[in-house]
Amino acid sequence: MPTLRDIIAEDLRTQITTGHLKPGSRLPSEPKLATHYKVSTPTIRQALALLQAEGLIEKTHGKGNFVRPPLRRITYLGGGPTLPTPGLQISVRTTKIRARGHLSVLLRVPAGSPLTEFQCLSHDGTSPHSLSRVYIPRDLTPTVIPDESTWPTTSAMPLAEVEERLCARLPTPVEAATLRINPTLAVLAITRVATDTAGRVVEAALLALPGDRAEAVFTTHHTSEGRKAEG
Amino acid sequence: MPTLRDIIAEDLRTQITTGHLKPGSRLPSEPKLATHYKVSTPTIRQALALLQAEGLIEKTHGKGNFVRPPLRRITYLGGGPTLPTPGLQISVRTTKIRARGHLSVLLRVPAGSPLTEFQCLSHDGTSPHSLSRVYIPRDLTPTVIPDESTWPTTSAMPLAEVEERLCARLPTPVEAATLRINPTLAVLAITRVATDTAGRVVEAALLALPGDRAEAVFTTHHTSEGRKAEG
DNA sequence: CAGTGGTCTAGACCACGCG
DNA sequence: GCGTGGTCTAGACCACTGT
The missing domain is CATH 3.40.1410.10 (Chorismate lyase-like)
Known part of the structure; x- marks a missing residue:
């Protein structure tokens, strides 16, 4: 039972893993992503939290969401x-x-x-x-x-x-x-x-x-x- | 920097650990807790998620939130x-x-x-x-x-x-x-x-x-x- | 059926980073 | 000051559990 959050996370995930979004680059702002995916910002934020938990992105307050460079765990x-x-x-x-x-x-x-x-x-x-x-x-x-x-x-x-x-x-x-x-x-x-x-x-x-x-x-x-x- | 969620979770936590809320008993419904703490339901739900992560409560869809009996990990x-x-x-x-x-x-x-x-x-x-x-x-x-x-x-x-x-x-x-x-x-x-x-x-x-x-x-x-x- | 939690909306307001 | 994410609001709608 994938939810909206899962579907959006999946889409961003493939964009990152396929290199469509380069390591270190900034993602569009959360309101822009919300508009693009036709959802509200809390839903976008839940999708981003998923990617963050996987170590795919990093969030920085006041700056934005960034694709994490190949993770050094x-x-x-x-x-x-x-x-x-x-x-x-x-x-x-x-x-x-x-x-x-x-x-x-x-x-x-x-x-x-x-x-x-x-x-x-x-x-x-x-x-x-x-x-x-x-x-x-x-x-x-x-x-x-x-x-x-x-x-x-x-x-x-x-x-x-x-x-x-x-x-x-x-x-x-x-x-x-x-x-x-x-x-x-x-x-x-x-x-x-x-x-x-x-x-x-x-x-x-x-x-x-x-x-x-x-x-x-x-x-x-x-x-x-x-x-x-x-x- | 405790947030509203942390403060509410802390209050419920002490009520559970001091035995004020008995194991197995049901908590008030989320809207009622929201009214009691003067916050919105999403905030209540975040506080409950904290307690759930600690193993203090169990949520059951359609039934309610329950104090978990002394946890068998x-x-x-x-x-x-x-x-x-x-x-x-x-x-x-x-x-x-x-x-x-x-x-x-x-x-x-x-x-x-x-x-x-x-x-x-x-x-x-x-x-x-x-x-x-x-x-x-x-x-x-x-x-x-x-x-x-x-x-x-x-x-x-x-x-x-x-x-x-x-x-x-x-x-x-x-x-x-x-x-x-x-x-x-x-x-x-x-x-x-x-x-x-x-x-x-x-x-x-x-x-x-x-x-x-x-x-x-x-x-x-x-x-x-x-x-x-x-x- | 009524009551519950699960998901989602469309905002508001604040705190942070940078020019 | 401006754009960003962090927190929170006040609902709506659906899904699940009981009677």
Whole structure:
């Protein structure tokens, strides 16, 4: 059951993928598109939101809608501590807080335990890339000082297990503003919990990646025999 | 920068989480909510879409908006062949097709190669659960016949590597209709490629999970020393 | 049938980017 | 100042669910 929005999106999509609309070029303004397709502007905007979610176009308030150059996707590599990606500007804000609610559950520490919080925002040039908050128990002082070139992590610790939970959810208002994404489009949210060999939670990280240009990749290597069950 | 929609969603959210609105109960109709909050119905609907994306409410066309009972999330376990989850009805449709375009790239076979396609739709009671298409080269005949109780997979093969790519994207019109989700809300899309010890691609699977109630979990076990780099 | 949500209309008003 | 997209309005019409 394709709706008007789907039909219009499909038409623009083929114009983009066939090269009829060149990367970087601006689309006609929304009122003009509305006139052309004989629909109202909200319907046009819904069609554009679809293309935006696919990473085909970029919207810029006050400028217009642009065909996105062949997409360089943001790739999150799972299975271990996130490593700094070359060519990325990272700003970190460090604060000292105390565990409460959801956090104390994640880190398996009593409420009120001292934590260090790293609020990280990474940019790829001018475009926001990812937003993350990393929590580390205060007594596990990171041996690596987080700065522009390294990601906060207690990577010197012997990690035993990393669990990553992913879901698609809508951004909070501040996430939408910070990542400069459409607040009606999803982010890829990742909750990562790292445990050391003693079973202690060493780090919990909450990441939000813009859904229109991010993906997460997990590679599992199997030894001689495939594992039969897990959960 | 919270908008009207965010403010209304926040108000309803606290009413739900504090138990002021009981699970299973119906919310006032959208026009009534619009009158109560002194906004138009589209604004109310945006606020409700937010709550829906959080899994707090369920919308049913012709009936109303309902507070969702404490959410039983759909959990996708990464890192290996998906196993049948107890208490799930799975319907499978098998067709014979030939590789082309994206599929031949994924499976690393020449265009035109014979494939078997399994289209799977799983239900949890009456609520759609996941939609998946699994592709297997025709010459790798599955030793397990896919039926209601097993998931199609060549699990008898010695798998060497499984790669899973996740992203958040909007559903196609058929996905939205099949999973009965809001077409403006994201699905969690997973592309899984399994390789055997000989380096052959044994299976490619395209999964779509409803974003309002699904999550994916990946657990990585590290041996004595943490791995330093990957990609 | 009446009541509900789903889609769409034709605007208004504000905020942003640029000359 | 002008053109752009972002938010919101106050409806209309259709499709679905129940009685």
